[in-house]
Amino acid sequence: MTERAAVNMLDNILMALQSLKANKMRALLTMLGIIIGIGSVIAIETVGNSLSGSITDSMSGFGASDITVSVTEKEDDDENTSSDVRMRLFRPSSPDASDLITDDMLDDFRAAFSDKVRYIKISENADSGTYQTGSDSTSLTVVGVNDEYIQAEETVILYGRSISNSADADKKLCMIADTFAEDYMAISPVNAVGKELSIKINGTPHSFYIVGVYEYTEDETLSAVAGETVTDMYIPLSTAKTISDGNDNYSSVTVVSAEGTDVTSFIDVAEEFFASYYTLNDSWTATASSMETLVSTLTEMLDTVSLAISAIAAISLLVGGIGVMNIMLVSVTERTKEIGTRKALGAPKNTILMQFIIEAVVICLVGGALGIMLGTGLGAVACSFMGYSAKADVESIILVVGISMAIGVFFGYYPANKASKLDPIEALRYE
Amino acid sequence: MNKPDFPFDDFKLKKPIIQMKNIRKSYYIGKPNQLEILHGIDLTVYEGEFVAIVGESGSGKSTLMNIIGALDRPTEGSYILDGVDIQRADDKSLSEIRNRKVGFVFQTFNLIGRQSALKNVELPMLYAKVPQKERNARAKQLLEMVNMSERMNHQPNELSGGQKQRVAIARAMANNPAIILADEPTGALDSATSRTVMDIFHTLNKEHGKTIVLITHSPALAAECDRIITLVDGEITDDRKGGGKYA
Numbered sequence: 001m002t003e004r005a006a007v008n009m010l011d012n013i014l015m016a017l018q019s020l021k022a023n024k025m026r027a028l029l030t031m032l033g034i035i036i037g038i039g040s041v042i043a044i045e046t047v048g049n050s051l052s053g054s055i056t057d058s059m060s061g062f063g064a065s066d067i068t069v070s071v072t073e074k075e076d077d078d079e080n081t082s083s084d085v086r087m088r089l090f091r092p093s094s095p096d097a098s099d100l101i102t103d104d105m106l107d108d109f110r111a112a113f114s115d116k117v118r119y120i121k122i123s124e125n126a127d128s129g130t131y132q133t134g135s136d137s138t139s140l141t142v143v144g145v146n147d148e149y150i151q152a153e154e155t156v157i158l159y160g161r162s163i164s165n166s167a168d169a170d171k172k173l174c175m176i177a178d179t180f181a182e183d184y185m186a187i188s189p190v191n192a193v194g195k196e197l198s199i200k201i202n203g204t205p206h207s208f209y210i211v212g213v214y215e216y217t218e219d220e221t222l223s224a225v226a227g228e229t230v231t232d233m234y235i236p237l238s239t240a241k242t243i244s245d246g247n248d249n250y251s252s253v254t255v256v257s258a259e260g261t262d263v264t265s266f267i268d269v270a271e272e273f274f275a276s277y278y279t280l281n282d283s284w285t286a287t288a289s290s291m292e293t294l295v296s297t298l299t300e301m302l303d304t305v306s307l308a309i310s311a312i313a314a315i316s317l318l319v320g321g322i323g324v325m326n327i328m329l330v331s332v333t334e335r336t337k338e339i340g341t342r343k344a345l346g347a348p349k350n351t352i353l354m355q356f357i358i359e360a361v362v363i364c365l366v367g368g369a370l371g372i373m374l375g376t377g378l379g380a381v382a383c384s385f386m387g388y389s390a391k392a393d394v395e396s397i398i399l400v401v402g403i404s405m406a407i408g409v410f411f412g413y414y415p416a417n418k419a420s421k422l423d424p425i426e427a428l429r430y431e
Numbered sequence: 432m433n434k435p436d437f438p439f440d441d442f443k444l445k446k447p448i449i450q451m452k453n454i455r456k457s458y459y460i461g462k463p464n465q466l467e468i469l470h471g472i473d474l475t476v477y478e479g480e481f482v483a484i485v486g487e488s489g490s491g492k493s494t495l496m497n498i499i500g501a502l503d504r505p506t507e508g509s510y511i512l513d514g515v516d517i518q519r520a521d522d523k524s525l526s527e528i529r530n531r532k533v534g535f536v537f538q539t540f541n542l543i544g545r546q547s548a549l550k551n552v553e554l555p556m557l558y559a560k561v562p563q564k565e566r567n568a569r570a571k572q573l574l575e576m577v578n579m580s581e582r583m584n585h586q587p588n589e590l591s592g593g594q595k596q597r598v599a600i601a602r603a604m605a606n607n608p609a610i611i612l613a614d615e616p617t618g619a620l621d622s623a624t625s626r627t628v629m630d631i632f633h634t635l636n637k638e639h640g641k642t643i644v645l646i647t648h649s650p651a652l653a654a655e656c657d658r659i660i661t662l663v664d665g666e667i668t669d670d671r672k673g674g675g676k677y678a
Contacts, residue, residue, distance in 0.1 A: 011557060018545050341541040344502060345602070346530020346558045348523055424502050428537070 012355050016362035019331070027363060030327040033320025034367030034407065035374060038400050040313045042375025043382065045396040048306045050379075050388040052299050065259075066121075067267050069274050069288045070252035071095050074281070099284040100249030105277055109255075112273065116261045119152040121145075121254040126240040129199040129206075129233060131184060138184045140176075140233045142201055144240020150175075150214075152256045160193035160212035169238045174208040177216035177231035189213045199233075201243060208235065255288075263290055317403065320367070321411040328360050328415035339419050340427025353420040360412020361405055368404030372397055447511075448609050448642045449476035449499060454508035456494050468494045470665045471508070476610075476644065481636040483645045483653035483673065486662035493614075495662065496646050500535060500612045501528045513609035530558050534603030538615035540595040542587040548574060548598045549583040555605040573601035577631055593624030600631055604641075611635065611643045617652065629655060 020027045110117055124144040131138045147165050150157075158178055174197060181192040190213075198207040216231055241248055257266055267288045274286035332339070339352060376392055383390035454472040459465045468491045476482050486492045497503040498510060501517055504525075510517040513532050520528060529535075534555075542551050552570035561569075574583045577597040587595055596616060603611050613632065617625035629652065635641040645656060653659045654674050661669035 008557065008560075015546070022545055337541065338543055341537075341543065342554070342558075343526065344500070344529060344535045344541075345555045346526050346528075346606075348526040348558070351558060425497050428502075428541070 008351070008354075009358070012358040013362060015355065016359040019359065020363065020366065026327065027366075030323050031320070031363060031367030031370065033316055033323045034364055034404065035320075035371040037313050037316035037320050038368045038371025038404065039374035039378065040316065041310060041400055041403075042372050042393075042396060043378040044306050044309045044313070045393045046376060046379025046390055047382050047386075048302050049393045050383045050391045051386075052302050053391050054388045065118075065257045065261070065263055065290075067255040067257060067263065067270055067288050067290050068252055069101065069255060069270055069286055071100055071284055072287045074278075074283050074285045095251065095284045097245075097247035097249055099278075099281060100247070100251055101253055101274065101286065102249050105274065106253065109270070109273055113266075113269070116258050116266055117255055118258040119148040119256040121149040121152045121256060122237055122250055123149055123254075124237060124240045124244060124250070126235065126243045127202050128230075129201045131197070131199045133184065133186075138180075139230050140180065140199070141230055142199070142233050142235060142240065142243075144237040144244075145234050146237045150234065152254075156215040158213045158215050159190050160210070162212055163234060163236050165237070168211075168236045170242060171236060172206065172208050172239060173211045173236070175212040175214055175234040176210055177233075178213050179216040179229065180231045180233075181213060197233075206243070208233075263292065267293070317407060321364075321407040324360055324363055324408065325411040325415060327363075328356060328412055329418070331359070332356065332415050332419040335419075336422065336427045336430040339422050340424050340430065343422070343424035344428060349420040352422075353416045356416030356419050357409055357412045360416065361408030364404040364408035364412075365401070368401055371404075372400060445477040445479060447475050448478050448480075448513050449474060449644075450509075450511040451475070451498075452509045454495075454498060454505045454510060456491075456498065456503070457506045460506065467506075468665050469498075469505070472665075472667060474660070474667065476642065478609075478642055479636070479640045481632070481643045481645070481657045483647060483656035483659045484662060485647055485650065485653045485659060487648065489664075490662045491665040492646055492648075492662055494665075496612065496614055496644075499610075499644060500533050501525050526558075530555055531606050532609040534605070534608040534611045536596070536599050536603050536611060536613040536616045538618040540587070540592070540599045540619075542590075542595055542598060542602075544587055547584050547586055548579060548590065548601075551587070551598055552583075552602045552605055555602060559606050561606075569605065570601070573604050574598070576604075577601045591624075592620050593627055596620060596624070596628050597631065600628070600635075604635070609642060611641055612646075613643065614646045615648070616645070617647075617649075625652075 106120055110120065122145070126142040126144055129140050129142040131140060145163065147163060150162050155162075157175070160175075163173070163175060176192065176197065178189040181187055181189045185192060185195075185197075187195070192210050192213050195210050196207050197210055198205060200206070214234075238248065255270060257263055267290055271286065271288035274288065278285040342352060376390075379392075380390040451472055451474040454469055454474075455467060456469040457465055457467040472495065484492060484495065494503070498505050498517075499512075501512060501520070502525075504518060504520075508518075512528065515524075515528055515532070517525070517528065535541075542548075543554065546554075549567070549570050552573055553566045556566040556569065571580070571583065574580050577600055579594060579597050579601065582590060582594060587598075590598065600611075600616075603613075611632070616632075617628050620628060632643055632645070633655070636643050643656075645652070647653055656673040659669070659671055659673045660667055
């Protein structure tokens with residue numbers, strides 16, 4: 001663009017702004033469709049962005065290197081991931097002990113991929129336990145774990161020792177949180193080791209020998225949901241198995257991959273490995289997934305929702321664009337005499353065309369700017385209601401500015417072309 | 432060219448600005464209601480002349496004016512404006528010719544609303560791609576000439592009729608055109624302001640040597656001009672010397 005053309009452009013923009021200023025109400029009404037359309041796009045983007053941002057943030061805490069292998073029902077046909085998730089949620093019957101993952105499978109797996117497997121975490125919720133002191137009762141989650149679980153979770157043992165797989169198998173001993181000892185047993189954590197802890201699991205009283213006290217670390221997501229702090233009580237895996245269902249196999253295990261492993265491809269390898277044990281099984285198989293898979297499924301769902309609302313926004317933008325076209329046609333008619341005068345003064349067709357296209361673009365850009373403000377505001381309000389911090393999406397703001405300009409050019413072209421083709425004599429005579 | 436097409440010897444050596452030969456203009460060509468408005472106009476106007484074209488309404492005055500001002504092309508005949516053949520020019524060249532060679536002054540002033548007097552005067556120069564600084568300086572100078580310096584930042588709706596017309600004349604002069612084409616410039620003004628406007632035209636003509644074509648139906652105004660051309664039913668019926676200013 002030459003310097004002169006730039007000057008011309010600036011004059012056109014100033015002229016367009018002046019004419020907007022002269023017809024404030026009309027301009028605002030014209031822009032309404034654009035404002036609402038752009039506003040909703042920005043609001044959706046802001047909410048969607050913050051939502052997926054905070055999901056990703058909280059999920060990353062769970063470790064992206066974790067691969068969960070679980071026993072799932074076989075599908076009749078190739079079906080997509082979302083129905084797979086549904087199948088797992090509404091599984092009609094549960095697998096038998098013989099359908100579950102066995103220690104032999106895990107040993108084989110470990111042997112086959114010794115360089116890629118760091119830990120295999122196994123945990124079995126035995127159910128929630130109740131600790132009674134006088135008239136007060138406290139809940140704790142009784143979890144059967146293997147020793148690798150304690151290692152993988154990097155649990156800090158303050159006093160006493162950890163639980164060993166082989167030595168402690170089927171024994172009634174436990175590890176408790178330091179806060180549990182202090183807050184509910186009313187003894188200092190150091191003195192808790194060696195004490196006996198009597199709790200009720202599923203109404204049945206059990207007593208456990210405390211071998212260790214671990215440091216409680218606050219889990220933000222959990223405590224936010226529960227309100228009151230429920231701590232984990234770790235017991236040997238085999239003990240938990242005996243209490244809950246009496247078989248020695250597992251419905252799911254978590255493989256923590258070694259550093260430097262390509263988790264995404266290892267998921268497929270692990271799944272293939274475990275599924276090979278189930279080729280002859282009629283109704284059950286093993287599948288592998290990671291938090292990453294879950295997050296991407298969630299993000300996909302969010303994207304679908306955004307897309308749907310964006311489609312509605314697009315319709316609003318279309319209507320807004322037609323509104324702009326309409327008002328530009330009115331403007332061209334109103335200013336017929338001015339156009340005639342400009343032509344008499346020597347304005348070439350293209351200059352008139354540019355003048356009106358720029359005016360339409362300016363209307364759309366001002367509308368777009370107002371829409372961005374509205375959208376960011378709405379997004380921030382929505383996010384604060386949901387308790388997420390609002391993240392403005394710079395990319396979508398740039399996109400939206402582009403869309404506004406495109407609408408201006410597209411819907412401004414027809415009226416502008418009409419103006420540029422007016423016969424100067426007719427136009428001058430117009431009253 | 433044996434026969435002199437202009438009867439007055441004192442202009443013979445001057446440069447012709449308007450050269451029209453057998454100009455015809457028809458509307459609805461090829462349709463049953465085809466209508467010829469101008470029936471063969473021969474007209475030459477020389478540099479520095481102040482010409483009045485008079486005629487009743489319906490005489491073809493406006494059609495002739497549109498052709499002189501390069502707003503329209505004749506159906507037949509040849510028209511050369513300041514050395515440029517209008518008959519052959521395309522739309523783009525026509526806008527350029529209007530921009531550089533013709534300064535329009537309208538009965539209804541036709542200033543662009545919401546734009547200051549200064550911006551209005553700058554407009555033809557904007558279309559001529561004159562740089563901003565030069566545009567601004569020349570527009571101020573022209574407004575000074577028509578005595579409108581003090582109100583140059585006012586918008587048209589803040590100006591009286593006479594003031595608007597003075598701004599319009601300054602605008603017509605913006606690109607130093609070959610002719611000023613004024614269509615009933617005093618038609619919407621009272622007699623006192625009409626006088627002021629006519630005096631500006633006389634000044635432009637006498638002191639700046641500007642060629643002016645004035646279209647009017649008023650015999651009194653026409654009488655002030657150097658030359659009076661009468662148009663009746665699309666033909667020139669009379670072409671005589673006028674009395675000049677205050678004749």
